[in-house]
Amino acid sequence: MKLLISFMLFLCAVVYSRSQAEENRPPLIPNPQKVEWLEGNFILSNNIFVDCPYSKLRTYFLSRMKTLTGLNLKPGSQRASGKKITFRTEPAAENQNKEAYSLNVAEDGIKITAKGEEGLFRAMQTLFQLISPELKAKKASASSAIPFCRISDSPAFSWRGLQLDCSRHFMTKDFIKRYIDILAYYKYNTLHWHLTDDQGWRIEIKRYPGLTKKGAWRKEADGSVYGGYYTQKDIREIVAYAKERFINIVPELDMPGHSMASLAAYPENSCTGGPFDVSIIWGVMKDIYCPGRDSTFYFIQNVLSEVIKLFPGQYIHIGGDEAPKDRWKQCPKCQARIKAEGLKDENELQSYFIKRIASYLSSKGKTVIGWDEVLQGGLAPGIIVQSWQSFQGAIDAAKQGHYVICSPASHTYLNGDPENLDLRIAYSFQPVPKELQGHERDFILGGEANLWTEQAPQQTVDGKLFPRLLSLSEVFWSNPENSDYDGFYRRVQNAYADLSALGIEYGRESKIFSTKTSFDGSRKEFVVEVSQRQKDIDIRYTLDGAEPGTGSPLYTSSIRIDKTATLKIAAFKNEHSLSRANTLSFSFHKAVGSPVTYKSRYDERYRAGGGNALLDGVRGSLDFRDGNWQGFEGTDFEAVIDLGSSKEISKVAPRFNQNVNSWIFLPLSVEVSLSDDNINFTQAKTITNDTPLKNSEILTKDFEADFNNIKARYIKVKASSIKKCPQWHPGAGSDAWLFIDEIVVE
Numbered sequence: 249m250k251l252l253i254s255f256m257l258f259l260c261a262v263v264y265s266r267s268q269a270e271e272n273r274p275p276l277i278p279n280p281q282k283v284e285w286l287e288g289n290f291i292l293s294n295n296i297f298v299d300c301p302y303s304k305l306r307t308y309f310l311s312r313m314k315t316l317t318g319l320n321l322k323p324g325s326q327r328a329s330g331k332k333i334t335f336r337t338e339p340a341a342e343n344q345n346k347e348a349y350s351l352n353v354a355e356d357g358i359k360i361t362a363k364g365e366e367g368l369f370r371a372m373q374t375l376f377q378l379i380s381p382e383l384k385a386k387k388a389s390a391s392s393a394i395p396f397c398r399i400s401d402s403p404a405f406s407w408r409g410l411q412l413d414c415s416r417h418f419m420t421k422d423f424i425k426r427y428i429d430i431l432a433y434y435k436y437n438t439l440h441w442h443l444t445d446d447q448g449w450r451i452e453i454k455r456y457p458g459l460t461k462k463g464a465w466r467k468e469a470d471g472s473v474y475g476g477y478y479t480q481k482d483i484r485e486i487v488a489y490a491k492e493r494f495i496n497i498v499p500e501l502d503m504p505g506h507s508m509a510s511l512a513a514y515p516e517n518s519c520t521g522g523p524f525d526v527s528i529i530w531g532v533m534k535d536i537y538c539p540g541r542d543s544t545f546y547f548i549q550n551v552l553s554e555v556i557k558l559f560p561g562q563y564i565h566i567g568g569d570e571a572p573k574d575r576w577k578q579c580p581k582c583q584a585r586i587k588a589e590g591l592k593d594e595n596e597l598q599s600y601f602i603k604r605i606a607s608y609l610s611s612k613g614k615t616v617i618g619w620d621e622v623l624q625g626g627l628a629p630g631i632i633v634q635s636w637q638s639f640q641g642a643i644d645a646a647k648q649g650h651y652v653i654c655s656p657a658s659h660t661y662l663n664g665d666p667e668n669l670d671l672r673i674a675y676s677f678q679p680v681p682k683e684l685q686g687h688e689r690d691f692i693l694g695g696e697a698n699l700w701t702e703q704a705p706q707q708t709v710d711g712k713l714f715p716r717l718l719s720l721s722e723v724f725w726s727n728p729e730n731s732d733y734d735g736f737y738r739r740v741q742n743a744y745a746d747l748s749a750l751g752i753e754y755g756r757e758s759k760i761f762s763t764k765t766s767f768d769g770s771r772k773e774f775v776v777e778v779s780q781r782q783k784d785i786d787i788r789y790t791l792d793g794a795e796p797g798t799g800s801p802l803y804t805s806s807i808r809i810d811k812t813a814t815l816k817i818a819a820f821k822n823e824h825s826l827s828r829a830n831t832l833s834f835s836f837h838k839a840v841g842s843p844v845t846y847k848s849r850y851d852e853r854y855r856a857g858g859g860n861a862l863l864d865g866v867r868g869s870l871d872f873r874d875g876n877w878q879g880f881e882g883t884d885f886e887a888v889i890d891l892g893s894s895k896e897i898s899k900v901a902p903r904f905n906q907n908v909n910s911w912i913f914l915p916l917s918v919e920v921s922l923s924d925d926n927i928n929f930t931q932a933k934t935i936t937n938d939t940p941l942k943n944s945e946i947l948t949k950d951f952e953a954d955f956n957n958i959k960a961r962y963i964k965v966k967a968s969s970i971k972k973c974p975q976w977h978p979g980a981g982s983d984a985w986l987f988i989d990e991i992v993v994e
């Protein structure tokens with residue numbers, strides 16, 4: 249009889265769990281291995297006792313609960329009467345994964361068990377997610393219903409990281425702590441902290457004060473100074489904060505490449521001796537550490553000896569990526585090293601460099617990690633390979649018996665545009681490549697999300713990472729056999745309220761919308777149609793150049809434009825802005841639709857639809873790929889516009905784009921001249937560029953030539969290109985691009 253009753257209760261639970269509307273359930277991300285939802289709710293209120301034998305963990309739990317919900321739970325013991333949240337470690341769980349836990353919410357209380365404190369900590373995060381976002385948003389002393397459930401959970405991978413690049417853009421100490429809490433909430437366990445690169449050195453090293461005095465600051469093209477660094481005290485504070493939250497911090501000091509900030513302070517460690525500036529452009533720099541000099545190694549080892557003391561964790565990341573060999577090929581000291589060590593070439597010299605540093609770190613008891621270029625010329629013993637270029641590095645390293653962190657750019661570089669790497673693609677990531685068999689698969693420790701910050705100052709970090717960081721949270725934690733994008737997607741929709749409650753300024757899931765512009769010749773109007781890609785969002789727009797807000801007109805059907813205007817379109821979710829507005833500029837000028845004769849030919853890859861693109865009334869945006877820009881590679885631009893008849897001209901304004909990291913430069917100068925016969929051009933006006941070319945900001949610029957209402961039929965526009973990338977540029981000597989769109993004639 250007893251058996252029958254429990255069997256029937258079990259049936260009820262199963263039936264109920266199927267019938268309860270999924271929408272009402274707390275959206276757990278990552279999805280636990282096993283969840284059973286039961287009927288009824290536990291009421292969380294200030295009257296609940298917390299019985300946790302580990303005092304630090306209990307303090308953390310009470311204070312995090314207070315921060316998240318405003319509730320003041322009571323510390324209590326086994327003897328306390330009343331409803332309780334009980335945390336217990338179980339010797340029986342000896343063989344269990346240290347992060348595994350079970351969590352039961354029932355009438356008489358909440359019970360959490362795990363093998364040790366780490367598992368209890370992961371369970372706490374699940375419990376926080378079970379609390380309604382409304383309570384979190386109010387942060388008022390209220391009560392919240394937590395559905396009865398039985399959860400048993402453990403991670404799929406032991407390495408679940410986020411790499412934050414704090415070199416290209418500095419993030420404050422408080423921001424890093426905030427991210428440690430966010431990572432914990434989504435069951436990540438590793439913060440990979442990219443502390444040095446060409447554009448800034450961010451860690452105080454007492455022995456070499458120049459690294460932060462000089463190397464932490466860059467002088468931008470506009471003369472402003474950008475930078476910052478973490479003192480050793482800051483770092484100790486952050487490391488301690490992370491430790492209490494079971495997050496490992498892995499510092500990365502990039503070498504031998506991406507080292508301009510270091511070389512700016514100590515140029516004697518380079519092949520040429522410098523001098524150098526902390527880089528203000530992005531890309532791969534040719535000046536790198538010189539392994540021909542023993543003094544370079546002593547310098548790096550002295551730096552690392554301080555780093556080791558600051559980071560008690562097991563791992564040190566030494567980069568190893570993107571180190572061009574140009575300088576080493578020319579450097580007598582590097583060549584002498586190759587000869588003396590019997591190395592085959594500069595790739596083996598890179599391997600020599602990495603092995604020498606790795607051997608130093610191993611002697612200090614550390615495990616070394618490097619990006620997949622550390623495979624070049626042979627792996628250092630025991631080094632962990634972080635595969636980023638593709639899955640190949642992961643496959644090669646695992647087949648050689650090396651542990652791997654799998655983080656291919658295609659699936660984990662969240663600085664990448666969600667138009668290309670969207671929520672679904674991130675979710676489809678499988679850290680274990682199918683090329684690996686049997687025990688080879690065990691070498692994959694897990695993966696990392698990556699945020700490179702060239703285009704991501706601190707205030708944009710949330711928008712880049714979220715919601716896609718949720719996809720990877722589930723990829724790294726949840727059982728791959730339970731992978732279910734539709735279910736995940738529904739949970740993400742419910743999790744937005746949680747993100748808002750946590751103060752996360754989330755961005756886009758994917759491409760949010762696309763626009764199509766046409767010209768209605770009969771009504772002389774542009775017609776803009778917007779098609780929505782991300783679901784459940786509002787599209788709003790303005791026509792006066794202002795940024796769209798939640799009060800701006802809602803897009804319902806096509807927008808018609810009958811005069812010169814700037815259209816800005818933006819997307820909102822739950823009244824929350826998802827990204828910067830798309831801008832389309834329309835110009836009803838005198839030359840719209842006029843034919844153009846080119847002297848130089850645009851490149852077929854950047855033709856913007858061909859012939860009429862420069863006079864179609866639609867002006868190019870900051871994005872050189874927006875379909876409006878025409879590109880000219882390594883050559884000047886010259887073309888003649890035929891207005892069809894003589895017209896009064898007061899202004900001719902061609903627009904150019906500069907995107908130095910994509911090798912696109914503004915023209916050195918632009919000459920505009922007028923003619924009535926297309927033979928004799930007079931009235932030449934030359935506008936010389938006064939915007940610095942050494943400037944990584946993406947910009948557009950109108951080169952305006954003013955005329956005093958002069959009558960002419962033909963207009964010639966000549967723009968002189970820099971033709972080759974300049975000496976300071978990573979593409980030095982290669983063809984430079986000139987990008988032009990819309991020549992406005994008034």
Ligand code: ACM
Nearest residue numbers: 569570619636700
């Ligand atoms: C990298 O993206 N250069 C590791």
Ligand code: ZN
Nearest residue numbers: 519538579582
């Ligand atoms: Zn050298």
